[in-house]
Amino acid sequence: MDKFYECAEKLLKEGHAYICSCRQEDFKELRFQGKECQCRYHLAEKNLELWSEMAKAKEGSYVLRLKGHMQSQNTTLRDPTLMRIIEQPHPRTKKKYRLWPNYDFENAVMDGMEGITHRLRSKEFELRAELQGLIQTMLGFKQTHLYHFARFNLEGVESSGRIIRDLIKNKKLLGWDDPSLTTIVALKRRGFTPDAIKEFVLSTGITKTESTLTWDDLIAHNRRILDSKCNRYFFIEKPKAIKVENAPEQNVEIKLHPEFAERGVRKFKAKDEYYVAEKDFKEFKDEKLYRLMDCLNFTKKKHSFFFDSLEYEKYKAHGDKIIHWLPKEEDTTNVEILMPDKKTISGIAEHGVKDIKEGDIVQFARFGFCRLDKKEKAKLLFWFTHD
Numbered sequence: 001m002d003k004f005y006e007c008a009e010k011l012l013k014e015g016h017a018y019i020c021s022c023r024q025e026d027f028k029e030l031r032f033q034g035k036e037c038q039c040r041y042h043l044a045e046k047n048l049e050l051w052s053e054m055a056k057a058k059e060g061s062y063v064l065r066l067k068g069h070m071q072s073q074n075t076t077l078r079d080p081t082l083m084r085i086i087e088q089p090h091p092r093t094k095k096k097y098r099l100w101p102n103y104d105f106e107n108a109v110m111d112g113m114e115g116i117t118h119r120l121r122s123k124e125f126e127l128r129a130e131l132q133g134l135i136q137t138m139l140g141f142k143q144t145h146l147y148h149f150a151r152f153n154l155e156g157v158e159s160s161g162r163i164i165r166d167l168i169k170n171k172k173l174l175g176w177d178d179p180s181l182t183t184i185v186a187l188k189r190r191g192f193t194p195d196a197i198k199e200f201v202l203s204t205g206i207t208k209t210e211s212t213l214t215w216d217d218l219i220a221h222n223r224r225i226l227d228s229k230c231n232r233y234f235f236i237e238k239p240k241a242i243k244v245e246n247a248p249e250q251n252v253e254i255k256l257h258p259e260f261a262e263r264g265v266r267k268f269k270a271k272d273e274y275y276v277a278e279k280d281f282k283e284f285k286d287e288k289l290y291r292l293m294d295c296l297n298f299t300k301k302k303h304s305f306f307f308d309s310l311e312y313e314k315y316k317a318h319g320d321k322i323i324h325w326l327p328k329e330e331d332t333t334n335v336e337i338l339m340p341d342k343k344t345i346s347g348i349a350e351h352g353v354k355d356i357k358e359g360d361i362v363q364f365a366r367f368g369f370c371r372l373d374k375k376e377k378a379k380l381l382f383w384f385t386h387d
């Protein structure tokens with residue numbers, strides 16, 4: 001604050017600013033007509049005198065004004081207010097200061113003092129750039145380079161801090177990291193990688209046209225990155241047990257990632273009883289050929305399931321759907337997945353997921369990418385990234 005006072009005095013001494021006691025409405029009219037007010041002609045000495053008086057005067061009686069250009073096409077340059085009197089005590093400094101800088105003065109002085117070289121900001125401030133540059137020049141600061149661009153919105157996502165704060169307060173959102181939001185904390189917790197966010201932002205371009213993008217635009221970048229990075233596992237939503245008659249006993253090995261054999265395999269002891277997802281179970285139709293992924297082919301007849309063959313080729317020629325599965329006899333892990341709409345999906349995952357660490361992202365086959373948020377004794381809690 002003391003620095004602002006120093007800057008104000010410097011401007012007054014050098015004739016770049018003056019103390020104006022015109023009524024607000026009167027000055028507004030002058031500004032509209034492009035005419036100077038009488039206060040503008042005070043000498044520096046008189047201005048400094050009024051400056052001390054202003055420090056004690058009541059709110060609204062004086063303002064500090066920049067000596068700008070009253071006829072400028074850019075109306076922000078028409079002798080704008082730099083500082084005004086505010087009598088209400090400040091929450092932190094209480095009554096210590098009564099004269100406060102406005103937005104333009106604050107921006108120009110702070111950036112000048114801090115040596116800010118570049119500022120990136122949204123385009124609604126574009127008109128003020130010339131004014132802030134002028135203030136910096138008058139005060140002997142280097143001008144900050146300004147880049148203005150339009151904001152972009154993501155369809156259906158709340159991005160106003162004020163509204164988000166209210167929704168959190170009213171418990172409509174879990175917090176700043178609510179999975180429906182695009183805050184950095186929310187994206188991080190769901191499993192969006194920094195590179196994907198960077199690529200997404202770069203792909204939108206820096207323009208002055210407002211645009212609305214969709215989640216899919218962002219997801220496409222993240223999926224490309226996660227696809228090779230994340231290992232695959234089986235997760236069975238609402239498990240249903242089925243028995244496949246005559247199925248042979250097998251040791252099934254499935255790669256953690258189909259393209260990277262070096263990452264190792266998951267091993268299953270498969271017999272004739274399996275868990276499948278309720279959704280798949282409901283869609284089984286009589287006489288159709290189905291395949292348990294990398295395991296065997298079977299058919300359904302009435303309420304029973306029958307082993308058909310092992311070869312993928314046979315399925316490929318006649319099959320209807322490949323589904324993921326887990327052997328019923330083996331250990332499984334309880335899993336809960338928090339979806340972006342805050343609903344929770346529960347089910348079981350293969351035993352191997354016990355080895356992954358909090359923060360790791362995996363791909364559950366035919367379900368989607370999920371980030372392990374928390375390991376509890378009885379279950380693993382994931383956040384859904386995207387499919």
Ligand SMILES: [Zn+2]
Pocket residue numbers: 019020021022037038039040
């Ligand atoms: Zn005046």
